[in-house]
Amino acid sequence: MTQGPTAETTDAAIIDASRSDPAAFETIFQRHYDALFRFLAIRTDRDLAAEIASETFLVAFEHRSDFAPSYTSARPWIFGIANNLLRNSLRRRSAQKRQAKPLSPTPAGFEDDVAWRVDA
Amino acid sequence: MSDREYSDMRERLHRLVDTPPGPGPAREQAAAALREAISHEVMRRDVQSLIEEPAPTQRPDLPWLDHRPHAVRRWLPSLGAAAAIAAVVLTVTLVGNEPSALGALATTVRTLQPSALGEVTIERVTLEERLIVTEVGTLTVPYTESVEITERIDTDNAVERTTVVTSVTVLNDEDTEVTDRLLDESRRTTEGTVVYVLESDSTDYLTDSPDEFLATAQVRYTQNADPSVPFVSFLLDEIVSLYRTTTPTPPQRAAILEGLSRINGDIDETANPNDTVTVTYTNDESQGTVIRSLTFGRDGWLEEVTTTFADGTQAARVRPETTSVVMFLRPAAAPG
Numbered sequence: 001m002t003q004g005p006t007a008e009t010t011d012a013a014i015i016d017a018s019r020s021d022p023a024a025f026e027t028i029f030q031r032h033y034d035a036l037f038r039f040l041a042i043r044t045d046r047d048l049a050a051e052i053a054s055e056t057f058l059v060a061f062e063h064r065s066d067f068a069p070s071y072t073s074a075r076p077w078i079f080g081i082a083n084n085l086l087r088n089s090l091r092r093r094s095a096q097k098r099q100a101k102p103l104s105p106t107p108a109g110f111e112d113d114v115a116w117r118v119d120a
Numbered sequence: 121m122s123d124r125e126y127s128d129m130r131e132r133l134h135r136l137v138d139t140p141p142g143p144g145p146a147r148e149q150a151a152a153a154l155r156e157a158i159s160h161e162v163m164r165r166d167v168q169s170l171i172e173e174p175a176p177t178q179r180p181d182l183p184w185l186d187h188r189p190h191a192v193r194r195w196l197p198s199l200g201a202a203a204a205i206a207a208v209v210l211t212v213t214l215v216g217n218e219p220s221a222l223g224a225l226a227t228t229v230r231t232l233q234p235s236a237l238g239e240v241t242i243e244r245v246t247l248e249e250r251l252i253v254t255e256v257g258t259l260t261v262p263y264t265e266s267v268e269i270t271e272r273i274d275t276d277n278a279v280e281r282t283t284v285v286t287s288v289t290v291l292n293d294e295d296t297e298v299t300d301r302l303l304d305e306s307r308r309t310t311e312g313t314v315v316y317v318l319e320s321d322s323t324d325y326l327t328d329s330p331d332e333f334l335a336t337a338q339v340r341y342t343q344n345a346d347p348s349v350p351f352v353s354f355l356l357d358e359i360v361s362l363y364r365t366t367t368p369t370p371p372q373r374a375a376i377l378e379g380l381s382r383i384n385g386d387i388d389e390t391a392n393p394n395d396t397v398t399v400t401y402t403n404d405e406s407q408g409t410v411i412r413s414l415t416f417g418r419d420g421w422l423e424e425v426t427t428t429f430a431d432g433t434q435a436a437r438v439r440p441e442t443t444s445v446v447m448f449l450r451p452a453a454a455p456g
Binding site: 022023028029033034037046049050053054057058061062105 | 146147149150151153154155157158161162165
């Protein structure tokens with residue numbers, strides 16, 4: 001039976017181990033979730049922060065083979081993923097808001113203006 | 121600092137203060153989502169490993185089926201199905217202390233003069249096979265139709281062979297559409313011929329030691345064979361495949377024959393008047409009996425493989441007493 005990671009085990013070693021033992025990646029979650037949530041909660045509302053934090057670990061798990069083992073800590077990598085996800089999410093939100101606005105709001109006095117032109 | 125900047129800063133500070141430090145419903149949900157992703161990956165890997173496990177490459181009783189080009193393979197599902205039906209029953213056993221015909225043949229082969237090893241150095245070996253099939257399966261033809269397929273196998277080395285389908289003839293050509301369709305499919309590939317490469321790992325068997333030969337067979341049987349296929353049946357298939365795809369030397373042929381002769385009680389050996397030896401093995405079960413015979417020449421070459429479907433197989437549309445004969449011609453320069 002393999003021994004689990006200790007507090008001294010680096011993130012790089014854990015991620016490397018998770019390539020053959022996917023469950024090992026949960027340690028990365030335990031180590032960095034709280035910090036990541038705070039990082040996100042400062043930048044957006046708590047609901048979106050929770051959503052992005054969760055998605056971040058899913059993306060990180062999916063792409064763990066991309067993690068450069070030369071970095072001991074995974075925090076910069078995870079925060080980078082989160083930042084990208086947050087940016088994309090905010091971009092989508094803002095696009096949705098733009099779409100929700102009327103395309104050509106009727107200017108004030110438009111009807112009067114038309115009436116005046118017709119009369120003229 | 122403008123009012124707007126000041127307001128933003130206050131909002132951020134409030135968020136920072138309000139943010140829970142860690143555990144909470146969101147954290148648990150995120151952990152659950154990650155665990156689910158992990159378990160999916162574990163499951164995917166398990167499935168992948170199952171898919172990647174080496175599957176048996178030979179059909180139980182007709183190993184050559186898998187070496188046929190696609191067009192020909194379409195004609196043969198019935199024989200494959202018939203092969204799958206088989207379970208074991210032995211018809212004849214070796215009698216008392218009588219000398220084994222195979223053992224005697226093996227001794228003869230071992231004493232072949234080195235000068236008789238000419239075939240080993242031949243660059244091109246020509247084998248001819250004649251396979252008569254009655255069936256039809258996927259094609260819309262009555263099972264009473266027969267086809268004769270003649271192949272020429274040119275060998276550049278012991279492992280890979282290029283096989284060219286030289287002719288396809290319908291013996292009972294009431295339905296010529298069958299022939300045409302098969303030929304069309306052949307032509308579609310390479311101007312009237314189907315060229316394909318037989319890849320074989322039968323060279324694993326090539327050894328001068330009968331013990332090693334049997335040990336290899338046992339390992340491969342354990343690793344690759346369907347457990348419902350008897351060892352003897354598997355071994356005979358492997359031998360057919362071996363002679364089809366390699367050119368064993370006399371000591372290697374002797375090892376094969378000696379190894380086969382040690383399968384006491386499972387096969388029937390008959391010494392024929394022309395110094396050849398025929399090994400017969402019968403599989404029988406409720407759906408039909410399949411009798412297979414391998415005839416070895418006095419130099420240890422496999423000369424002929426006969427498969428008889430005694431009861432026919434209804435599911436595979438093989439009539440009772442249908443016999444498939446594959447004749448192996450020894451390499452041109454091999455000793456006669």
